[in-house]
Amino acid sequence: MTAKNELFPGTLDMLILRVLSRGELHGWGITNKLELVSQSALQVDEGSLYPSLYRMEAKGWIEAEWRLTENNRRAKYYRLTRAGRKQLEKEQELWTRMRAIIDLVMQSA
Amino acid sequence: MSLLHRIRTLFRRRDIEAEMAEEMRFHLEQRAADYASDGLPAEEAQLAAQRKFGNLASLQEQARDERGWRWLENFWHDLQLGVRSLRQSPGFTLLAVSALALGIGANTSMFSVLNGVMLKPLPYAHLPQLDRLYRATAQNPEGNISPADFREFQQVKDGYGDAAAYTPERVSLAEPGRPAEMAASARATANLFSLLGVQPQLGRDFRPGEDTPGRDRVVLLSQRTWQSRFAGSPEVVGRSVRIDGEPHVVIGVLPQSFNDWRFLGGVDFFRPLALTPEQTRDRANPLIRLIARRAATVSPEDADRFVAAFGTRLAKEFPAIHAETNWRRVTLQTVAAGPGAAQILPLLIGLSGFVLLIACSNLANLLLARTMTRAREFAVRAALGASRLQLLRPLIAESLLLALAGGVLALVVAHWFRDWAAMRSTGENGEHVDFVVDWAVMTWALAASLATALAFGLAPALFALRLDLNHTLKSGGRGTTGGRGHQRFRQILIIGQFALAMVLLAGAGLFIRGLDALNKRRAGWESHQLVTGMIALPTGTYADAHKIAAFHRLMEERLAALPGVGSVSLSSFTPAFVWPEVRKFIVEGQDRPVAGREPAAVVNRVSPRYFDTYGTRVLSGRSFHERDTASSTRVYLINQAAARGLFGDQNPIGRRLAQVDDDNLRWGEIVGVVTDVQPVVTDDNPFAFQFYLPMAQEPQREFQLTVRAAQVAPAALVDDVRAAMTELDPDLPVSRLQPADTTIYHASYQDRVLRDMLAYFGVLGLALASLGIYGVIARTVAQRTGEFAIRLALGASVRNITRLVLGSGVRLALLGAGVGLLGAIGVTRVLMAAYPRLPTDSGLILVATTLLLVAVALFACWLPARRAGKIDAISALRAE
Numbered sequence: 004m005t006a007k008n009e010l011f012p013g014t015l016d017m018l019i020l021r022v023l024s025r026g027e028l029h030g031w032g033i034t035n036k037l038e039l040v041s042q043s044a045l046q047v048d049e050g051s052l053y054p055s056l057y058r059m060e061a062k063g064w065i066e067a068e069w070r071l072t073e074n075n076r077r078a079k080y081y082r083l084t085r086a087g088r089k090q091l092e093k094e095q096e097l098w099t100r101m102r103a104i105i106d107l108v109m110q111s112a
Numbered sequence: 113m114s115l116l117h118r119i120r121t122l123f124r125r126r127d128i129e130a131e132m133a134e135e136m137r138f139h140l141e142q143r144a145a146d147y148a149s150d151g152l153p154a155e156e157a158q159l160a161a162q163r164k165f166g167n168l169a170s171l172q173e174q175a176r177d178e179r180g181w182r183w184l185e186n187f188w189h190d191l192q193l194g195v196r197s198l199r200q201s202p203g204f205t206l207l208a209v210s211a212l213a214l215g216i217g218a219n220t221s222m223f224s225v226l227n228g229v230m231l232k233p234l235p236y237a238h239l240p241q242l243d244r245l246y247r248a249t250a251q252n253p254e255g256n257i258s259p260a261d262f263r264e265f266q267q268v269k270d271g272y273g274d275a276a277a278y279t280p281e282r283v284s285l286a287e288p289g290r291p292a293e294m295a296a297s298a299r300a301t302a303n304l305f306s307l308l309g310v311q312p313q314l315g316r317d318f319r320p321g322e323d324t325p326g327r328d329r330v331v332l333l334s335q336r337t338w339q340s341r342f343a344g345s346p347e348v349v350g351r352s353v354r355i356d357g358e359p360h361v362v363i364g365v366l367p368q369s370f371n372d373w374r375f376l377g378g379v380d381f382f383r384p385l386a387l388t389p390e391q392t393r394d395r396a397n398p399l400i401r402l403i404a405r406r407a408a409t410v411s412p413e414d415a416d417r418f419v420a421a422f423g424t425r426l427a428k429e430f431p432a433i434h435a436e437t438n439w440r441r442v443t444l445q446t447v448a449a450g451p452g453a454a455q456i457l458p459l460l461i462g463l464s465g466f467v468l469l470i471a472c473s474n475l476a477n478l479l480l481a482r483t484m485t486r487a488r489e490f491a492v493r494a495a496l497g498a499s500r501l502q503l504l505r506p507l508i509a510e511s512l513l514l515a516l517a518g519g520v521l522a523l524v525v526a527h528w529f530r531d532w533a534a535m536r537s538t539g540e541n542g543e544h545v546d547f548v549v550d551w552a553v554m555t556w557a558l559a560a561s562l563a564t565a566l567a568f569g570l571a572p573a574l575f576a577l578r579l580d581l582n583h584t585l586k587s588g589g590r591g592t593t594g595g596r597g598h599q600r601f602r603q604i605l606i607i608g609q610f611a612l613a614m615v616l617l618a619g620a621g622l623f624i625r626g627l628d629a630l631n632k633r634r635a636g637w638e639s640h641q642l643v644t645g646m647i648a649l650p651t652g653t654y655a656d657a658h659k660i661a662a663f664h665r666l667m668e669e670r671l672a673a674l675p676g677v678g679s680v681s682l683s684s685f686t687p688a689f690v691w692p693e694v695r696k697f698i699v700e701g702q703d704r705p706v707a708g709r710e711p712a713a714v715v716n717r718v719s720p721r722y723f724d725t726y727g728t729r730v731l732s733g734r735s736f737h738e739r740d741t742a743s744s745t746r747v748y749l750i751n752q753a754a755a756r757g758l759f760g761d762q763n764p765i766g767r768r769l770a771q772v773d774d775d776n777l778r779w780g781e782i783v784g785v786v787t788d789v790q791p792v793v794t795d796d797n798p799f800a801f802q803f804y805l806p807m808a809q810e811p812q813r814e815f816q817l818t819v820r821a822a823q824v825a826p827a828a829l830v831d832d833v834r835a836a837m838t839e840l841d842p843d844l845p846v847s848r849l850q851p852a853d854t855t856i857y858h859a860s861y862q863d864r865v866l867r868d869m870l871a872y873f874g875v876l877g878l879a880l881a882s883l884g885i886y887g888v889i890a891r892t893v894a895q896r897t898g899e900f901a902i903r904l905a906l907g908a909s910v911r912n913i914t915r916l917v918l919g920s921g922v923r924l925a926l927l928g929a930g931v932g933l934l935g936a937i938g939v940t941r942v943l944m945a946a947y948p949r950l951p952t953d954s955g956l957i958l959v960a961t962t963l964l965l966v967a968v969a970l971f972a973c974w975l976p977a978r979r980a981g982k983i984d985a986i987s988a989l990r991a992e
Contacts, residue, residue, distance in 0.1 A: 077138070
């Protein structure tokens with residue numbers, strides 16, 4: 004995984020799930036949205052994005068459907084499943100807890 | 113959902129690949145468009161997008177990995193590779209697959225026998241609750257019960273469940289316009305079929321109450337009889353047939369599944385067991401076979417206790433008959449498998465397992481050799497960074513393919529075997545066990561193949577992994593000698609093969625010789641010139657003892673007058689087979705033993721010429737004569753063992769005997785002593801005492817006819833005898849009228865099947881083992897060509913080289929035979945236990961087997977040894 008700012012390992016899935024929780028998107032759309040939301044601080048590499056998408060699809064967290072874009076182009080749209088939504092909550096919670104712990108250690112040690 | 117998704121992706125791989133490509137193309141285009149909108153020229157934008165995207169192929173590869181079926185795809189790939197590489201070496205493949213097919217085939221065939229005889233459930237709905245109940249005595253653990261015993265059990269059966277009874281009989285079946293035939297019938301209580309849970313496929317079952325005298329003229333046909341005698345006509349129900357001269361109405365036909373030969377399947381038809389009040393009081397004659405069905409609430413342990421307690425009660429109430437007996441329960445399924453099955457079948461499975469082991473070690477040897485020739489390839493791949501698993505996978509795939517091909521062919525072998533066994537194991541009445549190749553058998557074959565593939569494919573593969581890379585690469589093209597470890601591994605395999613072959617051959621040899629000796633043995637009698645047949649006089653025509661005796665005399669006269677007939681005798685039994693009738697006796701002038709412990713003897717009723725006819729010698733006293741009749745004094749002849757056992761050194765002639773179970777003891781006088789006779793059977797016969805009574809004093813309805821041929825071959829008499837009998841009574845069938853030796857030969861058919869199977873295992877094992885030793889020695893010779901060339905160049909003679917090669921092979925064979933000797937002795941023990949009366953001379957067999965193994969090993973090694981001797985030293989060394 005290479006990005007302008009290195010992501011913590013394992014956080015890409017959570018970010019993708021979060022982006023998809025706002026509505027369905029295709030792969031390109033996810034990249035754009037992540038760049039936009041992070042104010043270009045994060046640039047997601049395609050080499051990480053697609054394997055991550057396929058993995059989550061195989062796990063049943065997201066599902067995909069081929070549809071036409073506004074420009075009449077065929078694209079694969081990903082959408083969160085019920086299991087995916089649960090997973091997002093779980094990861095978010097874990098992340099919050101981890102961040103608090105790490106902050107605590109970094110500030111008080 | 114996720115598993116479903118995965119399975120779908122597996123089958124839609126092509127579609128998914130295309131989708132993936134399209135998705136990524138879309139992404140690329142979008143990015144290029146993005147760059148273009150930033151002001152880059154279209155071409156440059158595209159290139160930039162591609163640069164950003166990275167290597168498309170590697171990304172797709174990574175994405176594929178994520179889908180999680182990677183290993184399966186790889187495995188499929190390995191299998192395809194395996195097929196290709198096996199096709200490149202057809203010789204190896206053929207050898208390996210056929211060795212496996214024979215090995216697994218032998219094993220699967222044996223399993224199908226075990227399945228057919230022991231495992232396959234009998235076709236009765238209530239099977240788990242069904243048992244046979246026996247009245248066991250010291251002499252007979254499977255004794256039947258008397259009608260009175262059955263009535264006693266009926267009275268208490270509510271505490272147990274339910275009970276039914278049957279008794280087999282031989283009857284004459286006659287229809288107008290057709291010659292009478294002897295048929296196997298059985299009398300059964302009206303509830304037998306409902307107890308078993310069997311319903312007639314046509315017509316109806318017996319009705320309650322039809323098992324009373326007067327209402328019993330109804331008959332249920334077996335499906336087989338229905339087909340063979342009544343052409344499967346549905347109109348048979350309601351028809352009248354003549355059984356023993358009496359008209360009976362056919363009320364139904366039993367289902368085909370009931371033809372199971374293991375139990376009751378050999379019965380042609382059933383009639384109700386209608387006992388007269390007088391008969392139900394009979395406590396002495398054990399004619400009833402009792403089948404009991406436990407109620408669902410009665411546990412097996414409770415049932416055992418119930419049966420034992422019932423026996424104890426009877427022993428207390430009727431000590432004269434039931435003292436020293438012990439009632440026991442055996443499940444019907446166990447009974448059906450037959451005696452000895454529990455010992456012999458596991459032995460056969462074990463021996464066939466040995467054949468499989470030999471086949472497998474051949475496979476291991478072949479695979480090892482094959483892997484070694486590819487050692488360089490493995491070393492190169494390992495050097496290039498292939499993981500152990502990656503190296504191992506194609507090897508496993510290859511042995512899996514071989515094993516599966518072998519397994520499929522094994523089913524073909526098992527199928528052949530089934531046809532062969534059905535043919536060979538068919539008795540005179542058409543009885544045979546059906547060895548169906550069913551799911552259980554297929555599962556066995558599959559399991560055997562997979563186990564083989566894993567165990568014997570992995571061993572050589574693991575050797576390949578232990579290769580020393582450096583060494584292999586350095587040793588160049590000849591890096592195939594294999595280290596000392598491989599050599600030893602291969603030698604151990606060969607020794608093991610010969611050890612197993614030794615066990616197989618020695619076991620087969622012992623059994624075959626024993627069985628042949630047994631079949632030829634005629635101790636105390638001889639049968640060469642005899643014709644025997646079985647007759648059952650119908651009750652209708654021959655109502656009482658008087659009429660039976662009169663017919664006996666008439667028959668003897670008529671047959672004796674035929675040209676070519678030396679002598680004629682009638683008897684209850686022939687000396688060829690076990691006499692099933694056991695009586696207990698007391699001797700006048702000796703203390704009467706405790707009830708139940710009286711001396712027991714098997715009894716045969718014979719006509720005066722019996723001893724002449726069978727050549728059984730009368731040692732002292734006289735034989736029976738025509739003046740011994742129903743109205744004269746009862747007389748006995750006893751055998752030597754009884755004379756010695758009962759009277760020691762005293763003269764038994766003139767002493768008197770009486771049967772214990774007679775209500776009023778009738779004393780009979782011993783008039784002579786004859787030699788002991790031994791039947792031609794493998795089972796242990798515990799009755800040393802043999803008593804004879806004159807047939808005229810207890811005329812028998814069912815009896816054996818024996819005719820001695822004088823100067824002509826016995827077979828030539830058969831037609832004349834039959835014609836004379838038809839003239840006497842056209843309704844009277846004589847069954848199995850044929851030379852005595854033919855009957856004796858047929859009787860041992862099951863033992864002969866076993867004999868043939870053992871012989872087949874032995875030969876197969878030897879063939880596979882010699883193939884194995886040939887392969888290994890031939891390989892060694894090929895590898896040592898250089899060494900032999902140097903030896904030759906230094907002055908060794910061709911003889912020296914040949915001897916060197918032969919010596920190494922024979923040493924292995926001898927070592928194997930030595931190890932196998934121990935196993936062979938073990939197998940002999942098991943056979944001896946199952947066939948206590950089998951005559952054996954194990955020493956001779958073991959020596960002969962060892963010699964045979966060494967001879968075969970010599971021959972197998974001689975072929976490559978000859979090649980070693982023919983090495984042209986100069987060209988071989990130049991080739992280095």
